Amino acid sequence: xxxxxxxxxxxxxxxxxxxxxxxxxxxxxxxxxxxxxxxxxxxxxxxxxxxxxxxxxxxxxxxxxxxxxxxxxxxxxxxxxxxxxxxxxxxxxxxxxxxxxxxxxxxxxxxxxxxxxxxxxxxxxxxxxxxxxxxxxxxxxxxxxxxxxxxxxxxxxxxxxxxxxxxxxxxxxxxxxxxxxxxxxxxxxxxxxxxxxxxxxxxxxxxxxxxxxxxxxxxxxxxxxxxxxxxxxxxxxxxxxxxxxxxxxxxxxxxxxxxxxxxxxxxxxxxxxxxxxxxxxxxxxxxxxxxxxxxxxxxxxxxxxxxxxxxxxxxxxxxxxxxxxxxxxxxxxxxxxxxxxxxxxxxxxxxxxxxxxxxxxxxxxxxxxxxxxxxxxxxxxxxxxxxxxxxxxxxxxxxxxxxxxxxxxx
Amino acid sequence: xxxxxxxxxxxxxxxxxxxxxxxxxxxxxxxxxxxxxxxxxxxxxxxxxxxxxxxxxxxxxxxxxxxxxxxxxxxxxxxxxxxxxxxxxxxxxxxxxxxxxxxxxxxxxxxxxxxxxxxxxxxxxxxxxxxxxxxxxxxxxxxxxxxxxxxxxxxxxxxxxxxxxxxxxxxxxxxxxxxxxxxxxxxxxxxxxxxxxxxxxxxxxxxxxxxxxxxxxxxxxxxxxxxxxxxxxxxxxxxxxxxxxxxxxxxxxxxxxxxxxxxxxxxxxxxxxxxxxxxxxxxxxxxxxxxxxxxxxxxxxxxxxxxxxxxxxxxxxxxxxxxxxxxxxxxxxxxxxxxxxxxxxxxxxxxxxxxxxxxxxxxxxxxxxxxxxxxxxxxxxxxxxxxxxxxxxx
Numbered sequence: 001x002x003x004x005x006x007x008x009x010x011x012x013x014x015x016x017x018x019x020x021x022x023x024x025x026x027x028x029x030x031x032x033x034x035x036x037x038x039x040x041x042x043x044x045x046x047x048x049x050x051x052x053x054x055x056x057x058x059x060x061x062x063x064x065x066x067x068x069x070x071x072x073x074x075x076x077x078x079x080x081x082x083x084x085x086x087x088x089x090x091x092x093x094x095x096x097x098x099x100x101x102x103x104x105x106x107x108x109x110x111x112x113x114x115x116x117x118x119x120x121x122x123x124x125x126x127x128x129x130x131x132x133x134x135x136x137x138x139x140x141x142x143x144x145x146x147x148x149x150x151x152x153x154x155x156x157x158x159x160x161x162x163x164x165x166x167x168x169x170x171x172x173x174x175x176x177x178x179x180x181x182x183x184x185x186x187x188x189x190x191x192x193x194x195x196x197x198x199x200x201x202x203x204x205x206x207x208x209x210x211x212x213x214x215x216x217x218x219x220x221x222x223x224x225x226x227x228x229x230x231x232x233x234x235x236x237x238x239x240x241x242x243x244x245x246x247x248x249x250x251x252x253x254x255x256x257x258x259x260x261x262x263x264x265x266x267x268x269x270x271x272x273x274x275x276x277x278x279x280x281x282x283x284x285x286x287x288x289x290x291x292x293x294x295x296x297x298x299x300x301x302x303x304x305x306x307x308x309x310x311x312x313x314x315x316x317x318x319x320x321x322x323x324x325x326x327x328x329x330x331x332x333x334x335x336x337x338x339x340x341x342x343x344x345x346x347x348x349x350x351x352x353x354x355x356x357x358x359x360x361x362x363x364x365x366x367x368x369x370x371x372x373x374x375x376x377x378x379x380x381x382x383x384x385x386x387x388x389x390x391x392x393x394x395x396x397x398x399x400x401x402x403x404x405x406x407x408x409x410x
Numbered sequence: 411x412x413x414x415x416x417x418x419x420x421x422x423x424x425x426x427x428x429x430x431x432x433x434x435x436x437x438x439x440x441x442x443x444x445x446x447x448x449x450x451x452x453x454x455x456x457x458x459x460x461x462x463x464x465x466x467x468x469x470x471x472x473x474x475x476x477x478x479x480x481x482x483x484x485x486x487x488x489x490x491x492x493x494x495x496x497x498x499x500x501x502x503x504x505x506x507x508x509x510x511x512x513x514x515x516x517x518x519x520x521x522x523x524x525x526x527x528x529x530x531x532x533x534x535x536x537x538x539x540x541x542x543x544x545x546x547x548x549x550x551x552x553x554x555x556x557x558x559x560x561x562x563x564x565x566x567x568x569x570x571x572x573x574x575x576x577x578x579x580x581x582x583x584x585x586x587x588x589x590x591x592x593x594x595x596x597x598x599x600x601x602x603x604x605x606x607x608x609x610x611x612x613x614x615x616x617x618x619x620x621x622x623x624x625x626x627x628x629x630x631x632x633x634x635x636x637x638x639x640x641x642x643x644x645x646x647x648x649x650x651x652x653x654x655x656x657x658x659x660x661x662x663x664x665x666x667x668x669x670x671x672x673x674x675x676x677x678x679x680x681x682x683x684x685x686x687x688x689x690x691x692x693x694x695x696x697x698x699x700x701x702x703x704x705x706x707x708x709x710x711x712x713x714x715x716x717x718x719x720x721x722x723x724x725x726x727x728x729x730x731x732x733x734x735x736x737x738x739x740x741x742x743x744x745x746x747x748x749x750x751x752x753x754x755x756x757x758x759x760x761x762x763x764x765x766x767x768x769x770x771x772x773x774x775x776x777x778x779x780x781x782x783x784x785x786x787x788x789x790x791x792x793x794x795x796x797x798x799x800x801x802x803x804x
Binding site: 147 | 564580783
């Protein structure tokens with residue numbers, strides 16, 4: 001049922017990059033997670049337990065040009081060595097598109113609105129081909145008026161439609177902050193439950209490649225206080241598609257944070273219909289010594305640091321928190337109870353970021369289990385500079401993660 | 411300058427109604443009958459980029475008496491809310507609609523409950539005209555469980571989903587893009603219904619209005635933007651806030667119509683015209699020339715930026731309830747005494763509703779946390795120590 005999209009240009013571009021990635025199939029079975037198959041038509045809920053091994057280009061500046069071969073397989077399939085691998089390979093933006101397309105086919109109430117999503121195909125190609133397939137009324141090109149078209153999406157959602165509002169860059173959604181905070185987040189409450197707002201607001205954010213200060217914003221820290229919304233951040237093609245689908249099926253407003261630099265990640269994902277739980281964190285690499293909590297692009301910096309750490313004899317447990325609001329304190333708590341040390345690696349700025357809230361949440365709830373203060377590595381509290389080296393210094397680099405772990409584990 | 415404008419409009423409408431023709435049945439019951447009646451509006455419509463509808467409005471005695479009753483009810487309700495506020499039973503912000511009742515009542519007469527209405531914070535009467543009960547109004551104003559939003563919304567957040575009343579919004583102008591979104595959903599579902607997005611003369615200067623208008627015109631949405639021009643944006647007169655106070659012309663390429671908002675029949679005619687237009691040709695702007703007797707809200711006495719003479723002048727010359735009363739009396743549809751009885755009845759209704767609302771309990775503490783998220787799909791929000799839960803899909 002899954003259509004395989006050949007993003008021709010993208011695939012060609014990727015294949016020309018140096019590909020020194022390797023497949024390491026470390027599939028670990030974690031006993032507390034069990035695999036659930038529902039007797040419902042043609043879908044499966046899979047808790048993602050695959051690990052991901054990346055071989056990143058060692059020059060930090062080109063951190064985004066890598067090919068990730070992550071194998072996220074179902075637990076009951078015979079493990080590593082199937083010669084004809086199940087599923088199909090695609091890039092992250094194609095995974096988002098696949099998820100969106102499947103939901104649009106499944107539910108006629110799903111529509112997309114944003115700048116250049118229709119005829120142009122989306123500035124990151126996430127909605128390419130959808131306008132031809134579904135028509136102009138379901139994939140709508142809007143003028144450059146974020147405040148009003150986000151408001152329109154929310155108004156349409158009040159009647160039962162399920163719009164997807166795309167911000168061409170998350171930073172532009174600052175113009176729609178009033179609509180997102182007051183109307184999207186609060187209408188369900190202030191109407192006493194009469195209206196639900198099943199809207200999905202998505203777009204790329206985060207620090208890219210010298211995009212400049214205004215196009216490198218991390219809006220998750222600004223939105224996290226808004227009551228009534230859910231926030232999730234995708235990081236792999238697998239969870240991108242799963243989270244997109246889950247967000248579209250949710251009755252709550254969901255903000256799906258994508259990252260500009262992750263759109264060309266390649267992964268093999270299942271053919272079957274699946275969704276990812278919106279409020280669940282993903283165990284990327286189980287370990288014993290320290291819990292590293294991260295999300296979105298920083299996951300890859302952490303995994304790169306993890307390789308160095310493993311060589312040095314540490315055993316970090318890496319969790320991709322995925323759900324930025326609400327936090328999956330269950331998974332995180334279990335991990336803290338096991339390792340007693342926490343490192344948070346995020347791309348938000350130090351002041352008022354997701355890491356700051358997470359530090360507070362963990363300290364409040366799991367204080368007794370901590371052997372050391374929580375270390376939170378965040379971006380510097382500065383507008384992102386244009387110059388490449390300065391930009392590198394703004395975000396957390398793998399070397400800093402290694403140092404922090406060593407410091408924690410003394 | 412505001413005073414001279416109002417003097418001009420007062421003299422304009424001082425020539426009262428001239429009934430053109432009346433086909434009456436004999437002495438009627440107070441509920442009236444459906445025999446047709448044609449009445450002329452107080453002033454002709456002024457239009458922008460379209461043909462104005464005719465001044466002659468079709469109506470009937472029953473409708474006029476309903477207008478009278480409904481407007482009297484709304485007036486009474488707002489005055490009662492004033493007293494409740496001063497008795498500190500209503501707190502926070504309370505924006506009263508008295509003086510503007512004709513807009514709510516006339517609009518409702520022209521449309522069905524399937525059409526959507528969305529307005530700003532001056533929403534008590536619009537809520538009632540959409541079918542809300544007095545109990546729900548007063549309970550919500552006093553923050554009780556019986557309120558339309560369970561006491562969690564307050565004066566500015568009245569909603570009634572089953573009759574397509576979408577509120578009730580505190581931020582000036584933010585409801586207009588929402589309204590265009592409602593119109594979009596109506597077009598998407600091919601409902602043949604329209605949305606009325608109401609805003610004030612203060613909100614008319616918001617940028618998001620023009621953004622939404624542009625998109626609505628581009629996509630041919632059945633959106634009707636209604637500017638309730640009461641000439642004051644809180645304390646600022648319209649001539650001090652808007653370079654061009656001809657709000658019906660502000661749409662530029664979008665047609666507009668200026669209506670005497672104190673004349674319920676003119677409002678009804680304009681809304682009927684607008685609905686037909688919007689279903690065929692896309693958005694249209696209606697400017698309702700109206701007036702509020704109270705200040706902007708209960709915290710505003712309403713007399714620091716306008717004179718008491720102005721307020722009482724409008725009340726004498728243009729009051730919507732008086733207009734309908736004179737119409738009814740001049741057409742012999744009811745006696746003075748019968749109309750006074752209606753007012754007494756309405757007063758009692760309001761008092762009963764207040765008494766009942768006072769008995770309604772405050773919300774339970776657990777209500778603090780309900781309705782933050784919708785529980786759909788069986789996916790739950792996890793707390794710090796919940797049991798493991800699987801995602802259950804539909």
